[in-house]
Amino acid sequence: MTFPAHRPRRLRQSPAVRRLVRETHLLPSQLVLPAFVREGLTEPxxxxxxxxxxxxxxxxxRRAAAEAATAGVGGIMLFGVPAVRDAIGSAADDPRGILNVATEALVAEVGDALVVQTDLCLDEFTDHGHCGVLRxxxxxxxxxxxERYAAMALAQARAGSHLLGLSGxxxxxxxxxxxALEAEGFTxxxxxxxxxxxxxxxxxxxxEAVxxxxxxxxxxxxxxxxxxxEGVREAVTDVDEGADIVMVKPALPxxxxxxxxxxxxDVPVWAYQVSGEYAMIEAAAANGWIDRRGAISEALVAIRRAGADAVLTYWAVEAAGWLREQR
Structure with missing residues:
Protein backbone atom coordinates (compact mmCIF):
# COMPACT_ATOMS: atom_id res chain seq x y z
CA MET A 1 0.00 0.00 0.00
CA THR A 2 1.31 3.42 -0.96
CA PHE A 3 0.74 6.25 1.49
CA PRO A 4 0.76 9.95 0.70
CA ALA A 5 3.61 12.10 1.94
CA HIS A 6 1.18 14.14 4.01
CA ARG A 7 -0.34 12.47 7.06
CA PRO A 8 -2.38 15.19 8.80
CA ARG A 9 -3.17 12.83 11.68
CA ARG A 10 0.42 13.19 12.87
CA LEU A 11 -0.58 16.62 14.22
CA ARG A 12 -3.43 15.11 16.26
CA GLN A 13 -1.68 12.14 17.85
CA SER A 14 -1.54 13.35 21.46
CA PRO A 15 -2.86 16.09 23.73
CA ALA A 16 0.62 17.64 23.86
CA VAL A 17 0.93 17.80 20.06
CA ARG A 18 -2.60 19.15 19.69
CA ARG A 19 -1.86 21.91 22.20
CA LEU A 20 1.38 22.81 20.47
CA VAL A 21 -0.16 23.24 17.00
CA ARG A 22 -3.47 24.73 18.09
CA GLU A 23 -4.46 27.63 15.84
CA THR A 24 -7.01 29.41 18.04
CA HIS A 25 -6.53 30.16 21.71
CA LEU A 26 -9.01 31.36 24.29
CA LEU A 27 -7.89 33.20 27.42
CA PRO A 28 -9.87 34.37 30.46
CA SER A 29 -8.86 37.94 29.65
CA GLN A 30 -10.75 37.66 26.34
CA LEU A 31 -14.06 37.11 28.13
CA VAL A 32 -16.49 39.79 29.33
CA LEU A 33 -19.26 39.03 31.82
CA PRO A 34 -22.66 40.67 31.19
CA ALA A 35 -24.44 41.40 34.48
CA PHE A 36 -27.88 42.73 35.42
CA VAL A 37 -28.46 44.94 38.45
CA ARG A 38 -32.02 45.71 39.53
CA GLU A 39 -33.06 48.66 41.64
CA GLY A 40 -34.58 47.76 45.00
CA LEU A 41 -33.32 44.19 45.29
CA THR A 42 -31.78 43.08 48.57
CA GLU A 43 -30.73 39.67 47.25
CA PRO A 44 -30.19 38.21 43.77
CA ARG A 62 -20.03 43.55 43.95
CA ARG A 63 -19.41 39.92 44.88
CA ALA A 64 -19.91 38.75 41.28
CA ALA A 65 -17.49 41.38 40.00
CA ALA A 66 -14.88 40.41 42.58
CA GLU A 67 -15.27 36.75 41.54
CA ALA A 68 -14.83 37.72 37.89
CA ALA A 69 -11.70 39.69 38.70
CA THR A 70 -10.24 36.76 40.64
CA ALA A 71 -11.00 34.48 37.69
CA GLY A 72 -9.00 36.73 35.37
CA VAL A 73 -11.99 37.78 33.26
CA GLY A 74 -11.30 40.86 31.16
CA GLY A 75 -14.35 42.97 31.91
CA ILE A 76 -17.91 43.26 33.13
CA MET A 77 -20.77 44.82 31.13
CA LEU A 78 -23.53 46.31 33.29
CA PHE A 79 -27.23 46.49 32.45
CA GLY A 80 -29.52 48.43 34.78
CA VAL A 81 -33.15 47.60 35.58
CA PRO A 82 -34.86 50.64 37.13
CA ALA A 83 -37.85 50.69 39.47
CA VAL A 84 -39.63 53.41 37.48
CA ARG A 85 -39.73 53.90 33.71
CA ASP A 86 -41.06 56.69 31.52
CA ALA A 87 -41.30 57.58 27.84
CA ILE A 88 -37.79 59.07 27.57
CA GLY A 89 -35.98 56.80 30.01
CA SER A 90 -35.22 59.51 32.57
CA ALA A 91 -33.58 57.05 34.97
CA ALA A 92 -30.87 56.34 32.43
CA ASP A 93 -29.00 59.62 32.98
CA ASP A 94 -30.03 60.20 36.60
CA PRO A 95 -26.77 60.23 38.60
CA ARG A 96 -28.57 58.25 41.31
CA GLY A 97 -30.15 55.86 38.83
CA ILE A 98 -29.36 52.20 39.36
CA LEU A 99 -26.94 51.79 36.45
CA ASN A 100 -24.87 54.84 37.38
CA VAL A 101 -24.83 53.97 41.08
CA ALA A 102 -23.76 50.41 40.26
CA THR A 103 -21.03 51.72 37.97
CA GLU A 104 -19.60 53.88 40.73
CA ALA A 105 -19.67 50.93 43.11
CA LEU A 106 -17.87 48.58 40.73
CA VAL A 107 -15.23 51.08 39.68
CA ALA A 108 -14.43 51.51 43.37
CA GLU A 109 -14.51 47.73 43.96
CA VAL A 110 -12.74 46.26 40.92
CA GLY A 111 -11.85 49.16 38.65
CA ASP A 112 -8.16 48.33 38.68
CA ALA A 113 -8.74 44.66 37.80
CA LEU A 114 -11.65 44.75 35.34
CA VAL A 115 -12.73 47.01 32.50
CA VAL A 116 -16.04 48.28 33.90
CA GLN A 117 -18.43 48.67 30.98
CA THR A 118 -21.94 50.08 30.74
CA ASP A 119 -24.73 49.43 28.31
CA LEU A 120 -25.77 52.67 26.66
CA CYS A 121 -29.31 52.19 25.42
CA LEU A 122 -32.76 53.32 26.51
CA ASP A 123 -34.69 50.06 26.20
CA GLU A 124 -34.28 49.06 29.85
CA PHE A 125 -35.41 52.51 30.98
CA THR A 126 -38.42 53.31 28.75
CA ASP A 127 -42.02 52.39 29.50
CA HIS A 128 -42.47 51.31 25.86
CA GLY A 129 -39.32 49.18 25.70
CA HIS A 130 -37.85 50.73 22.57
CA CYS A 131 -34.24 51.85 22.33
CA GLY A 132 -35.10 55.49 21.77
CA VAL A 133 -37.58 58.33 21.98
CA LEU A 134 -40.81 57.74 20.07
CA ARG A 135 -42.47 60.11 17.63
CA GLU A 147 -29.64 63.70 22.51
CA ARG A 148 -30.76 61.22 25.16
CA TYR A 149 -27.79 58.99 24.37
CA ALA A 150 -25.40 61.91 24.83
CA ALA A 151 -26.89 62.60 28.25
CA MET A 152 -26.54 58.92 29.16
CA ALA A 153 -22.94 58.89 27.96
CA LEU A 154 -21.99 61.82 30.15
CA ALA A 155 -23.76 60.34 33.17
CA GLN A 156 -21.97 57.01 32.70
CA ALA A 157 -18.61 58.66 32.14
CA ARG A 158 -19.06 60.76 35.29
CA ALA A 159 -19.88 57.57 37.19
CA GLY A 160 -16.50 56.22 36.10
CA SER A 161 -17.40 53.81 33.30
CA HIS A 162 -14.30 52.79 31.38
CA LEU A 163 -16.20 51.75 28.26
CA LEU A 164 -19.61 52.71 26.89
CA GLY A 165 -21.45 49.97 25.00
CA LEU A 166 -23.54 51.74 22.36
CA SER A 167 -26.23 49.16 21.62
CA GLY A 168 -29.12 51.28 20.33
CA ALA A 180 -20.29 64.98 23.68
CA LEU A 181 -17.55 63.14 25.56
CA GLU A 182 -14.78 65.22 24.04
CA ALA A 183 -16.59 68.47 24.84
CA GLU A 184 -16.74 67.51 28.53
CA GLY A 185 -13.14 66.32 28.70
CA PHE A 186 -13.80 62.56 28.69
CA THR A 187 -11.16 61.92 26.08
CA GLU A 208 -36.95 38.66 30.84
CA ALA A 209 -33.65 39.64 32.45
CA VAL A 210 -34.31 43.37 32.01
CA GLU A 230 -24.87 45.85 5.65
CA GLY A 231 -23.32 44.68 8.90
CA VAL A 232 -19.85 45.33 7.52
CA ARG A 233 -20.93 48.76 6.32
CA GLU A 234 -22.23 49.62 9.80
CA ALA A 235 -18.94 48.55 11.37
CA VAL A 236 -16.83 50.61 8.94
CA THR A 237 -19.08 53.62 9.53
CA ASP A 238 -18.77 53.30 13.31
CA VAL A 239 -14.98 53.14 13.09
CA ASP A 240 -14.98 56.24 10.90
CA GLU A 241 -17.11 58.01 13.53
CA GLY A 242 -14.67 57.23 16.33
CA ALA A 243 -15.49 53.81 17.76
CA ASP A 244 -12.59 52.14 19.54
CA ILE A 245 -14.12 48.65 19.27
CA VAL A 246 -16.98 47.22 17.20
CA MET A 247 -19.33 44.38 18.04
CA VAL A 248 -21.30 41.70 16.21
CA LYS A 249 -24.44 40.46 17.99
CA PRO A 250 -25.62 37.67 18.22
CA ALA A 251 -22.47 35.59 17.80
CA LEU A 252 -22.96 32.00 16.58
CA PRO A 253 -25.72 32.70 14.01
CA ASP A 266 -8.43 47.55 12.00
CA VAL A 267 -9.85 48.02 15.50
CA PRO A 268 -10.70 45.24 17.97
CA VAL A 269 -13.82 43.24 17.07
CA TRP A 270 -15.96 41.67 19.78
CA ALA A 271 -18.97 39.38 19.69
CA TYR A 272 -21.86 38.90 22.11
CA GLN A 273 -22.95 35.34 22.83
CA VAL A 274 -26.51 36.36 23.60
CA SER A 275 -29.13 35.06 26.00
CA GLY A 276 -30.80 32.77 23.47
CA GLU A 277 -27.51 31.09 22.65
CA TYR A 278 -26.92 30.59 26.37
CA ALA A 279 -30.43 29.27 27.02
CA MET A 280 -30.31 26.75 24.16
CA ILE A 281 -27.12 25.12 25.36
CA GLU A 282 -28.27 25.07 28.98
CA ALA A 283 -31.63 23.54 28.02
CA ALA A 284 -30.08 20.88 25.82
CA ALA A 285 -27.51 20.02 28.49
CA ALA A 286 -30.19 19.82 31.18
CA ASN A 287 -31.99 17.24 29.06
CA GLY A 288 -28.82 15.20 28.60
CA TRP A 289 -28.74 15.82 24.86
CA ILE A 290 -25.27 17.40 24.70
CA ASP A 291 -22.15 17.60 26.81
CA ARG A 292 -22.50 20.97 28.55
CA ARG A 293 -18.84 21.86 29.07
CA GLY A 294 -17.87 20.61 25.64
CA ALA A 295 -20.61 22.58 23.90
CA ILE A 296 -19.83 25.80 25.78
CA SER A 297 -16.12 25.50 25.07
CA GLU A 298 -16.65 24.68 21.41
CA ALA A 299 -19.03 27.60 20.94
CA LEU A 300 -16.60 30.07 22.52
CA VAL A 301 -13.70 28.81 20.42
CA ALA A 302 -15.84 29.05 17.27
CA ILE A 303 -16.51 32.72 18.00
CA ARG A 304 -12.81 33.38 18.55
CA ARG A 305 -11.91 31.40 15.42
CA ALA A 306 -14.26 33.53 13.33
CA GLY A 307 -12.35 36.64 14.38
CA ALA A 308 -13.60 37.92 17.75
CA ASP A 309 -10.88 39.46 19.89
CA ALA A 310 -13.16 39.19 22.93
CA VAL A 311 -16.49 37.54 23.71
CA LEU A 312 -19.31 38.72 25.94
CA THR A 313 -20.66 35.55 27.52
CA TYR A 314 -22.71 34.66 30.58
CA TRP A 315 -20.31 31.75 31.10
CA ALA A 316 -17.30 34.08 31.42
CA VAL A 317 -16.36 33.19 35.01
CA GLU A 318 -17.04 29.47 34.68
CA ALA A 319 -15.19 29.22 31.37
CA ALA A 320 -12.26 31.16 32.82
CA GLY A 321 -12.00 28.52 35.53
CA TRP A 322 -11.87 25.75 32.95
CA LEU A 323 -9.17 27.59 31.03
CA ARG A 324 -7.04 27.92 34.14
CA GLU A 325 -7.42 24.17 34.74
CA GLN A 326 -6.17 23.43 31.23
CA ARG A 327 -3.06 25.52 31.75
Missing amino acids: HPIGSMPGVVQHSLDSL PDGVVDNDATL MMDGQVAHIRA DTLILAYAAKYAGAFYGPFR DSQLTGDRRTYQLDPPNAR YLDVLAAVRDAV
Whole structure:
Protein backbone atom coordinates (compact mmCIF):
# COMPACT_ATOMS: atom_id res chain seq x y z
CA MET A 1 0.00 0.00 0.00
CA THR A 2 1.31 3.42 -0.96
CA PHE A 3 0.74 6.25 1.49
CA PRO A 4 0.76 9.95 0.70
CA ALA A 5 3.61 12.10 1.94
CA HIS A 6 1.18 14.14 4.01
CA ARG A 7 -0.34 12.47 7.06
CA PRO A 8 -2.38 15.19 8.80
CA ARG A 9 -3.17 12.83 11.68
CA ARG A 10 0.42 13.19 12.87
CA LEU A 11 -0.58 16.62 14.22
CA ARG A 12 -3.43 15.11 16.26
CA GLN A 13 -1.68 12.14 17.85
CA SER A 14 -1.54 13.35 21.46
CA PRO A 15 -2.86 16.09 23.73
CA ALA A 16 0.62 17.64 23.86
CA VAL A 17 0.93 17.80 20.06
CA ARG A 18 -2.60 19.15 19.69
CA ARG A 19 -1.86 21.91 22.20
CA LEU A 20 1.38 22.81 20.47
CA VAL A 21 -0.16 23.24 17.00
CA ARG A 22 -3.47 24.73 18.09
CA GLU A 23 -4.46 27.63 15.84
CA THR A 24 -7.01 29.41 18.04
CA HIS A 25 -6.53 30.16 21.71
CA LEU A 26 -9.01 31.36 24.29
CA LEU A 27 -7.89 33.20 27.42
CA PRO A 28 -9.87 34.37 30.46
CA SER A 29 -8.86 37.94 29.65
CA GLN A 30 -10.75 37.66 26.34
CA LEU A 31 -14.06 37.11 28.13
CA VAL A 32 -16.49 39.79 29.33
CA LEU A 33 -19.26 39.03 31.82
CA PRO A 34 -22.66 40.67 31.19
CA ALA A 35 -24.44 41.40 34.48
CA PHE A 36 -27.88 42.73 35.42
CA VAL A 37 -28.46 44.94 38.45
CA ARG A 38 -32.02 45.71 39.53
CA GLU A 39 -33.06 48.66 41.64
CA GLY A 40 -34.58 47.76 45.00
CA LEU A 41 -33.32 44.19 45.29
CA THR A 42 -31.78 43.08 48.57
CA GLU A 43 -30.73 39.67 47.25
CA PRO A 44 -30.19 38.21 43.77
CA HIS A 45 -33.26 37.17 41.80
CA PRO A 46 -32.98 34.15 39.43
CA ILE A 47 -33.85 34.60 35.76
CA GLY A 48 -36.02 31.62 34.82
CA SER A 49 -35.03 31.38 31.16
CA MET A 50 -31.30 31.72 31.94
CA PRO A 51 -30.40 29.07 34.53
CA GLY A 52 -27.54 30.26 36.70
CA VAL A 53 -27.95 33.94 35.76
CA VAL A 54 -29.57 36.43 38.13
CA GLN A 55 -30.70 40.00 38.51
CA HIS A 56 -28.25 41.32 41.07
CA SER A 57 -28.61 43.52 44.08
CA LEU A 58 -25.78 46.01 44.54
CA ASP A 59 -24.16 43.76 47.13
CA SER A 60 -24.38 40.60 45.05
CA LEU A 61 -23.11 42.53 42.01
CA ARG A 62 -20.03 43.55 43.95
CA ARG A 63 -19.41 39.92 44.88
CA ALA A 64 -19.91 38.75 41.28
CA ALA A 65 -17.49 41.38 40.00
CA ALA A 66 -14.88 40.41 42.58
CA GLU A 67 -15.27 36.75 41.54
CA ALA A 68 -14.83 37.72 37.89
CA ALA A 69 -11.70 39.69 38.70
CA THR A 70 -10.24 36.76 40.64
CA ALA A 71 -11.00 34.48 37.69
CA GLY A 72 -9.00 36.73 35.37
CA VAL A 73 -11.99 37.78 33.26
CA GLY A 74 -11.30 40.86 31.16
CA GLY A 75 -14.35 42.97 31.91
CA ILE A 76 -17.91 43.26 33.13
CA MET A 77 -20.77 44.82 31.13
CA LEU A 78 -23.53 46.31 33.29
CA PHE A 79 -27.23 46.49 32.45
CA GLY A 80 -29.52 48.43 34.78
CA VAL A 81 -33.15 47.60 35.58
CA PRO A 82 -34.86 50.64 37.13
CA ALA A 83 -37.85 50.69 39.47
CA VAL A 84 -39.63 53.41 37.48
CA ARG A 85 -39.73 53.90 33.71
CA ASP A 86 -41.06 56.69 31.52
CA ALA A 87 -41.30 57.58 27.84
CA ILE A 88 -37.79 59.07 27.57
CA GLY A 89 -35.98 56.80 30.01
CA SER A 90 -35.22 59.51 32.57
CA ALA A 91 -33.58 57.05 34.97
CA ALA A 92 -30.87 56.34 32.43
CA ASP A 93 -29.00 59.62 32.98
CA ASP A 94 -30.03 60.20 36.60
CA PRO A 95 -26.77 60.23 38.60
CA ARG A 96 -28.57 58.25 41.31
CA GLY A 97 -30.15 55.86 38.83
CA ILE A 98 -29.36 52.20 39.36
CA LEU A 99 -26.94 51.79 36.45
CA ASN A 100 -24.87 54.84 37.38
CA VAL A 101 -24.83 53.97 41.08
CA ALA A 102 -23.76 50.41 40.26
CA THR A 103 -21.03 51.72 37.97
CA GLU A 104 -19.60 53.88 40.73
CA ALA A 105 -19.67 50.93 43.11
CA LEU A 106 -17.87 48.58 40.73
CA VAL A 107 -15.23 51.08 39.68
CA ALA A 108 -14.43 51.51 43.37
CA GLU A 109 -14.51 47.73 43.96
CA VAL A 110 -12.74 46.26 40.92
CA GLY A 111 -11.85 49.16 38.65
CA ASP A 112 -8.16 48.33 38.68
CA ALA A 113 -8.74 44.66 37.80
CA LEU A 114 -11.65 44.75 35.34
CA VAL A 115 -12.73 47.01 32.50
CA VAL A 116 -16.04 48.28 33.90
CA GLN A 117 -18.43 48.67 30.98
CA THR A 118 -21.94 50.08 30.74
CA ASP A 119 -24.73 49.43 28.31
CA LEU A 120 -25.77 52.67 26.66
CA CYS A 121 -29.31 52.19 25.42
CA LEU A 122 -32.76 53.32 26.51
CA ASP A 123 -34.69 50.06 26.20
CA GLU A 124 -34.28 49.06 29.85
CA PHE A 125 -35.41 52.51 30.98
CA THR A 126 -38.42 53.31 28.75
CA ASP A 127 -42.02 52.39 29.50
CA HIS A 128 -42.47 51.31 25.86
CA GLY A 129 -39.32 49.18 25.70
CA HIS A 130 -37.85 50.73 22.57
CA CYS A 131 -34.24 51.85 22.33
CA GLY A 132 -35.10 55.49 21.77
CA VAL A 133 -37.58 58.33 21.98
CA LEU A 134 -40.81 57.74 20.07
CA ARG A 135 -42.47 60.11 17.63
CA PRO A 136 -46.25 60.57 17.86
CA ASP A 137 -46.68 57.87 15.21
CA GLY A 138 -44.77 55.36 17.37
CA VAL A 139 -41.60 55.29 15.28
CA VAL A 140 -38.27 55.81 17.04
CA ASP A 141 -37.00 59.35 16.44
CA ASN A 142 -33.35 58.89 15.55
CA ASP A 143 -32.05 62.40 16.20
CA ALA A 144 -34.04 63.05 19.37
CA THR A 145 -32.72 59.74 20.66
CA LEU A 146 -29.13 60.87 20.04
CA GLU A 147 -29.64 63.70 22.51
CA ARG A 148 -30.76 61.22 25.16
CA TYR A 149 -27.79 58.99 24.37
CA ALA A 150 -25.40 61.91 24.83
CA ALA A 151 -26.89 62.60 28.25
CA MET A 152 -26.54 58.92 29.16
CA ALA A 153 -22.94 58.89 27.96
CA LEU A 154 -21.99 61.82 30.15
CA ALA A 155 -23.76 60.34 33.17
CA GLN A 156 -21.97 57.01 32.70
CA ALA A 157 -18.61 58.66 32.14
CA ARG A 158 -19.06 60.76 35.29
CA ALA A 159 -19.88 57.57 37.19
CA GLY A 160 -16.50 56.22 36.10
CA SER A 161 -17.40 53.81 33.30
CA HIS A 162 -14.30 52.79 31.38
CA LEU A 163 -16.20 51.75 28.26
CA LEU A 164 -19.61 52.71 26.89
CA GLY A 165 -21.45 49.97 25.00
CA LEU A 166 -23.54 51.74 22.36
CA SER A 167 -26.23 49.16 21.62
CA GLY A 168 -29.12 51.28 20.33
CA MET A 169 -28.35 51.11 16.60
CA MET A 170 -29.21 54.74 15.88
CA ASP A 171 -27.61 56.40 12.86
CA GLY A 172 -24.76 58.70 13.92
CA GLN A 173 -24.71 57.55 17.55
CA VAL A 174 -20.94 57.06 17.72
CA ALA A 175 -20.09 60.48 16.28
CA HIS A 176 -22.66 62.25 18.46
CA ILE A 177 -21.54 60.57 21.67
CA ARG A 178 -17.85 60.96 20.90
CA ALA A 179 -18.38 64.71 20.39
CA ALA A 180 -20.29 64.98 23.68
CA LEU A 181 -17.55 63.14 25.56
CA GLU A 182 -14.78 65.22 24.04
CA ALA A 183 -16.59 68.47 24.84
CA GLU A 184 -16.74 67.51 28.53
CA GLY A 185 -13.14 66.32 28.70
CA PHE A 186 -13.80 62.56 28.69
CA THR A 187 -11.16 61.92 26.08
CA ASP A 188 -10.11 58.52 27.47
CA THR A 189 -13.57 56.94 27.67
CA LEU A 190 -13.75 53.98 25.31
CA ILE A 191 -16.63 53.50 22.87
CA LEU A 192 -17.76 50.00 21.95
CA ALA A 193 -20.17 50.22 19.02
CA TYR A 194 -22.69 47.43 18.65
CA ALA A 195 -22.16 47.87 14.94
CA ALA A 196 -23.77 44.74 13.52
CA LYS A 197 -26.65 44.07 15.89
CA TYR A 198 -29.33 41.96 14.25
CA ALA A 199 -33.08 41.98 14.87
CA GLY A 200 -33.17 38.23 15.37
CA ALA A 201 -34.97 35.68 17.51
CA PHE A 202 -32.24 35.06 20.10
CA TYR A 203 -33.00 37.85 22.60
CA GLY A 204 -36.02 36.42 24.40
CA PRO A 205 -34.36 35.50 27.71
CA PHE A 206 -32.60 38.89 27.84
CA ARG A 207 -35.97 40.60 27.75
CA GLU A 208 -36.95 38.66 30.84
CA ALA A 209 -33.65 39.64 32.45
CA VAL A 210 -34.31 43.37 32.01
CA ASP A 211 -38.10 43.12 32.45
CA SER A 212 -38.56 44.61 28.98
CA GLN A 213 -41.77 46.51 28.29
CA LEU A 214 -41.43 46.08 24.53
CA THR A 215 -44.39 45.40 22.30
CA GLY A 216 -43.72 44.98 18.61
CA ASP A 217 -40.14 44.69 17.36
CA ARG A 218 -36.99 46.68 16.61
CA ARG A 219 -36.69 45.93 12.92
CA THR A 220 -36.62 49.59 11.85
CA TYR A 221 -33.28 50.13 13.56
CA GLN A 222 -31.61 46.76 14.17
CA LEU A 223 -30.19 44.91 11.16
CA ASP A 224 -32.19 42.57 8.95
CA PRO A 225 -30.82 39.00 9.51
CA PRO A 226 -30.31 38.18 5.79
CA ASN A 227 -27.94 41.14 5.30
CA ALA A 228 -24.22 40.51 5.80
CA ARG A 229 -22.74 43.36 3.75
CA GLU A 230 -24.87 45.85 5.65
CA GLY A 231 -23.32 44.68 8.90
CA VAL A 232 -19.85 45.33 7.52
CA ARG A 233 -20.93 48.76 6.32
CA GLU A 234 -22.23 49.62 9.80
CA ALA A 235 -18.94 48.55 11.37
CA VAL A 236 -16.83 50.61 8.94
CA THR A 237 -19.08 53.62 9.53
CA ASP A 238 -18.77 53.30 13.31
CA VAL A 239 -14.98 53.14 13.09
CA ASP A 240 -14.98 56.24 10.90
CA GLU A 241 -17.11 58.01 13.53
CA GLY A 242 -14.67 57.23 16.33
CA ALA A 243 -15.49 53.81 17.76
CA ASP A 244 -12.59 52.14 19.54
CA ILE A 245 -14.12 48.65 19.27
CA VAL A 246 -16.98 47.22 17.20
CA MET A 247 -19.33 44.38 18.04
CA VAL A 248 -21.30 41.70 16.21
CA LYS A 249 -24.44 40.46 17.99
CA PRO A 250 -25.62 37.67 18.22
CA ALA A 251 -22.47 35.59 17.80
CA LEU A 252 -22.96 32.00 16.58
CA PRO A 253 -25.72 32.70 14.01
CA TYR A 254 -23.58 35.49 12.51
CA LEU A 255 -20.07 34.03 12.36
CA ASP A 256 -19.89 34.92 8.67
CA VAL A 257 -20.58 38.57 9.49
CA LEU A 258 -18.06 38.45 12.31
CA ALA A 259 -15.36 37.16 9.96
CA ALA A 260 -16.20 39.79 7.34
CA VAL A 261 -16.12 42.60 9.88
CA ARG A 262 -12.77 41.35 11.20
CA ASP A 263 -11.38 41.59 7.66
CA ALA A 264 -12.84 45.06 7.07
CA VAL A 265 -11.67 47.04 10.12
CA ASP A 266 -8.43 47.55 12.00
CA VAL A 267 -9.85 48.02 15.50
CA PRO A 268 -10.70 45.24 17.97
CA VAL A 269 -13.82 43.24 17.07
CA TRP A 270 -15.96 41.67 19.78
CA ALA A 271 -18.97 39.38 19.69
CA TYR A 272 -21.86 38.90 22.11
CA GLN A 273 -22.95 35.34 22.83
CA VAL A 274 -26.51 36.36 23.60
CA SER A 275 -29.13 35.06 26.00
CA GLY A 276 -30.80 32.77 23.47
CA GLU A 277 -27.51 31.09 22.65
CA TYR A 278 -26.92 30.59 26.37
CA ALA A 279 -30.43 29.27 27.02
CA MET A 280 -30.31 26.75 24.16
CA ILE A 281 -27.12 25.12 25.36
CA GLU A 282 -28.27 25.07 28.98
CA ALA A 283 -31.63 23.54 28.02
CA ALA A 284 -30.08 20.88 25.82
CA ALA A 285 -27.51 20.02 28.49
CA ALA A 286 -30.19 19.82 31.18
CA ASN A 287 -31.99 17.24 29.06
CA GLY A 288 -28.82 15.20 28.60
CA TRP A 289 -28.74 15.82 24.86
CA ILE A 290 -25.27 17.40 24.70
CA ASP A 291 -22.15 17.60 26.81
CA ARG A 292 -22.50 20.97 28.55
CA ARG A 293 -18.84 21.86 29.07
CA GLY A 294 -17.87 20.61 25.64
CA ALA A 295 -20.61 22.58 23.90
CA ILE A 296 -19.83 25.80 25.78
CA SER A 297 -16.12 25.50 25.07
CA GLU A 298 -16.65 24.68 21.41
CA ALA A 299 -19.03 27.60 20.94
CA LEU A 300 -16.60 30.07 22.52
CA VAL A 301 -13.70 28.81 20.42
CA ALA A 302 -15.84 29.05 17.27
CA ILE A 303 -16.51 32.72 18.00
CA ARG A 304 -12.81 33.38 18.55
CA ARG A 305 -11.91 31.40 15.42
CA ALA A 306 -14.26 33.53 13.33
CA GLY A 307 -12.35 36.64 14.38
CA ALA A 308 -13.60 37.92 17.75
CA ASP A 309 -10.88 39.46 19.89
CA ALA A 310 -13.16 39.19 22.93
CA VAL A 311 -16.49 37.54 23.71
CA LEU A 312 -19.31 38.72 25.94
CA THR A 313 -20.66 35.55 27.52
CA TYR A 314 -22.71 34.66 30.58
CA TRP A 315 -20.31 31.75 31.10
CA ALA A 316 -17.30 34.08 31.42
CA VAL A 317 -16.36 33.19 35.01
CA GLU A 318 -17.04 29.47 34.68
CA ALA A 319 -15.19 29.22 31.37
CA ALA A 320 -12.26 31.16 32.82
CA GLY A 321 -12.00 28.52 35.53
CA TRP A 322 -11.87 25.75 32.95
CA LEU A 323 -9.17 27.59 31.03
CA ARG A 324 -7.04 27.92 34.14
CA GLU A 325 -7.42 24.17 34.74
CA GLN A 326 -6.17 23.43 31.23
CA ARG A 327 -3.06 25.52 31.75
